[in-house]
Amino acid sequence: MKKLLIVVMFMAIFMIGMASSPISKDYSVYAGSTLVNPEIASKMMESEKDLVILDVRKQGEFEKEHVEGSYQIWRSDFSADEGEYKYSGMRAAPQKIAGILGSYGVTSNTHILLLGEGEAGEAYRLWWILDMYGHRNISVIDGGIEGWKSAGLKVVEGTVAKPIVPTIYIFTNPENLSKSADLEDVRSAIADDLVILDTRAYLESDGFTQEEKKIAVGRIPGSYNIPWNLMIDKDKTFKSSKKIKGIFDEQGITKDMPIILYSQSGVESAHMTFVLRELLGYKDVRNYDGSWIQWSYESSQGNVEVEKDNIFKVLFSYLTKREKLESVITMLGVWGPLAYILIYIFVTLTISPALPITIASGIIFGPVMGVVYTAIGAGIGLSLSFLIARYIAREAIERKFGNTAIFKKIDEGVKKEGWFILAITRLIPIFPFGIQNYVYGLTSIGFIKYVVLSTIFILPGSSVYVMLAGAFTSGDKAIVLRYSITASLIFMGLMVVTKIIKKKWNL
Structure with a gap:
């Protein structure tokens, strides 16, 4: 009974933390x-x-x-x-x-x-x-x-x-035509080294996608790329002015700088013009009406230059820049989470470190959906590992892990403690996650019980990393505070349970 109360209490803390209440948006910050x-x-x-x-x-x-x-x-x-x-x-x-x-x-x-x-x-x-x-x-x-x-x-x-x-x-x-820029304005801005902002999506700016095939691939020389959709939250409303300002601060673009914006045809750049002027209060902001359509046409006539990066440099940027990776996954729609889940399954099956991709889920999907997608990927991965060990490669797995201390402890625990030992080894990292999945396939525990309990009890441990990564990435103080407290409570619960188990098992 005491064992059950410990686990139930811990899971209650986790579920209370996950139940977040909506926060009313404050429009006075704009x-x-x-x-x-x-x-x-x-x-x-x-x-x-x-x-x-x-x-x-x-x-x-x-x-x-x-x-x-x-x-x-x-x-x-x-x-x-x-x-x-x-x-x-x-x-x-x-x-x-x-x-x-x-x-x-x-x-x-x-x-x-x-x-x-x-x-x-x-x-x-x-x-x-x-x-x-x-x-x-x-x-x-x-x-x-x-x-x-x-x-x-x-x-x-x-x-x-x-x-x-x-x-x-x-x-x-x-009329105030100073709010618009033309071709000559952009040429002058290049010569004067002023800020020219490409507001197209990363893939479009980098030349991987193009709305019109006849339009050239590339960008205006010297321009920065801050996609317009970075200004939008997942509920399709604008982010807070603090979050938006942080994006521009990272690029060193400040309120006192003259800025010319462009996109494919002046639509996304008008959107960004609204952001800079109406939400952040920037004054010297001009939308280049002709945008990339006009610039591309003029480049075909030999009148202007087009800038392109080396393809390997561009591809590397998608591996090293979180925002670009996030944009690709977001662009994939339903396929984005699926791609993440497949990667997590692969990591689990190959017993690779799961921590980096677990943290990435919080950054890309946020503190809530990151936990959900991590649970799905890990749940499927641990299920397949179990089935491989039990039915496909049992002899090989036994040779690899059958005589190890990990297997002996888990096998002994399953026989004596039943589901409780499974819950504990999932709640706290007593044994490596990837190895556990195969070792449990060698024990007498049933598959359904193993899958259900494993999936449930890996959530608290993984959620600590996902919540913190997602919360701090959001930049919202309320979200950071709420999920930091939740993650701290979960971590404290893990520490308490760890001490109890270490003392009982003499680990």
């Missing part, structure tokens, strides 16, 4: 007030008479679900007409934008509320254009349509017609 949470946006819709909601998504997505009272708009509506430029993606002129706004019943006094596809940048591209041309009253809903639904707010389906009687829209404030 430099500006343009970004609003869905609840505030909903109250704006109820209280303000002159407000228009523009949903910046494709028509089909809008028809499936949208905020009631909103209108659909897409990038082609606020882009230059075909033939105006030799390349696509440029912004529309003020006259076209004014006509578009008028068709939605917008006036210069209207509060425009923008909503997009989660973290995607199209809504921020429209914000950048409207703000630059002089419309002052604009808000953007954090998290887009996903954030709206996550807040438990209502969505409807179907088509929505524009107002029967449009308005005549006039930009009453002067």
Whole structure:
């Protein structure tokens, strides 16, 4: 009974620690007030008479679900007409934008509320254009349509017609083209060694992926690469200003520096422009409208240079830079966790050190999902090791471990203590994890009991490393504090159990 109470008490501490309560996001930490949470946006819709909601998504997505009272708009509506430029993606002129706004019943006094596809940048591209041309009253809903639904707010389906009687829209404030950069501005920035920021994803900036095959691979000479999606949390809302600032501080990019941003076609860079100006309060920030599409075109004409890194240098960077590895796993979607799990299985079967990959799970997946994926990978790996030892390579495993002190202690413990010895050897590192998996296959313990108990009782030990790595990587004080306390409680519990077992077994 005493043994059972020890284990139950320890597991209770672990489960209490894992049960984290949600933390309300503080929007007052941002430099500006343009970004609003869905609840505030909903109250704006109820209280303000002159407000228009523009949903910046494709028509089909809008028809499936949208905020009631909103209108659909897409990038082609606020882009230059075909033939105006030799390349696509440029912004529309003020006259076209004014006509578009008028068709939605917008006036210069209207509060425009923008909503997009989660973290995607199209809504921020429209914000950048409207703000630059002089419309002052604009808000953007954090998290887009996903954030709206996550807040438990209502969505409807179907088509929505524009107002029967449009308005005549006039930009009453002067346009500020200093918020935009052109080709010559970028050339001058290169000559003056100013900050040019490539906001494309790592794989795109490094030339592994490309939206348009005809576009050249490479980057603008001397540019930094900070992907736009590093600004977004896993719930598709923006990270805190402290986390975001930390990313720029690592690159030595400070508030006093003039910055030009570019992406594939000026969308992700508009998103980053919003981040720097509205969330961090940077002043001298310009979005290069032509971005890589224009620069690539000009390079094909011999007018500008394209910078590329050696392929081996690029590949090595993915092995040494956590953010790049994380971006690849994240890009794989459901295949990312699967890749991690397969690697963990391989590490387990080969009796390789599991600590490095265990810590990596916390960094890549966070303190909660890191524990989950580690448990799955370790659970499958220890199950396969057991089956190999019992049914496939028993004789070889016996020759390797049958006469070792580890096997004799575990075999004796299984006979005398049953499931308790299995729980203890999983809770604390009395014996190497990888070797245990094969040794247990030589004992009399049943497979189902072994798998279930092993998977459950490896969680506390591995979670200490995963939680600490995930918590400190997050940069959030509340998360760091919560999971540090949890990990400390688990570690203290492990120490207590270790002393009891060492004394009992004379280890």
